[in-house]
Amino acid sequence: MKKLFKKKSEILSSRVVVRPHVSWQSRLLAIIVVCLLLLLLSWGMYEVGRSSAGEMSAVPHNKLGGSYNMATCLQKKRAALCTQLAELTRQFQMIQAANDNLAKQTKLLSKENNRLKEELDFFEHVMAGNTKINSGISIHHFNLKKDINPDVYRYTVSLVQGGQRPKDFNGSLKFFVNLRQNDQTKTVLLANKNTKQNFNVNFKFYHRIEESFKVPPGSVVESMKVQVFEQNDAQAKLTQTVELSL
Structure with missing residues (x-):
C-alpha cells in the first residue's frame, strides 16, 4: 500500500521542462546580429529611396504634372504672346493697306463716274436740242x-x-x-x-x-x-x- 501511494505521488507531480543552458554572451551576440540586420535593411531602403529621387529630378519639368519653373513658364508665355501680337499687327497693317487702296480706288471711281455722268448729261442735252453750242x-x-x-x-x-x-x-x-x-x-x-x-x-x-x-x-x-x-x-x-x- 505504501508503495502504491508512492507511485501515485510520482505520477501527480509537476511537469518539468528541460531547456539547454544559454549563456549571456550568446544572447548578446544574437541581439547584436539582429541590430546589424535592421541597420542594413534601413540603409538599403534609404539608398533605394535616394536613387528614386535622383531619377525623378532628372525628368524634365514639363513632364511632371505639378512642378515647373515659374520664370521659364512666364518667358515662354511672353514669347507666345509676342508672336501672336506680331501676327495680329501684320494682319492689321495688311487690312489697313487694303482699306487705303480701296478708298483710293473708290475715290477714283467716284471721280470717273461724275465725269461720265456730266459728259452723258451734256451730250443728251445736245442731242435733244436743249443745249445750244456756239x-x-x-x-x-x-x-x-x-x-x-x-x-x-x-x-x-x-x-x-x-x-x-x-x-x-x-x-x-x-x-x-x-x-x-x-x-x-x-x-x-x-x-x-x-x-x-x-x-x-x-x-x-x-x-x-x-x-x-x-x-x-x-x-x-x-x-x-x-x-x-x-x-x-x-x-x-x-x-x-x-x-x-x-
Missing part, C-alpha cells in the same frame, strides 16, 4: 466747292467747241483763287501738278478738268476765276468767275 470755244460748266478734307477745295470746268468740222483746240487755262486770310483779301494763281501755272488742253468737242487745291489753315476761299488762252496768244479768249458752292 461756234468756237466756250465754257460749258464751272463749279467750286469745299472738300471733306480740311482746307481743301475742289473745282471742275468743262470746255466745249462747236461749229462745222472744228479743228482741235490747243491752248491753256489759268486759275485764280480769291481768298480771305487774316482779314485780308488775296488772289493766288494756281499751279498744276508739274508746278506750272498753265494747264494745257487739247481737244476737239469736249474737255473736262477736275482738280483740287489746298489753302493755308485759317484761309477762306470766296471765289475762283478761270481764263482760257489759245495757243501762242497772250490775251485770254474766255474769262469766267464762280462763287463757292455751299
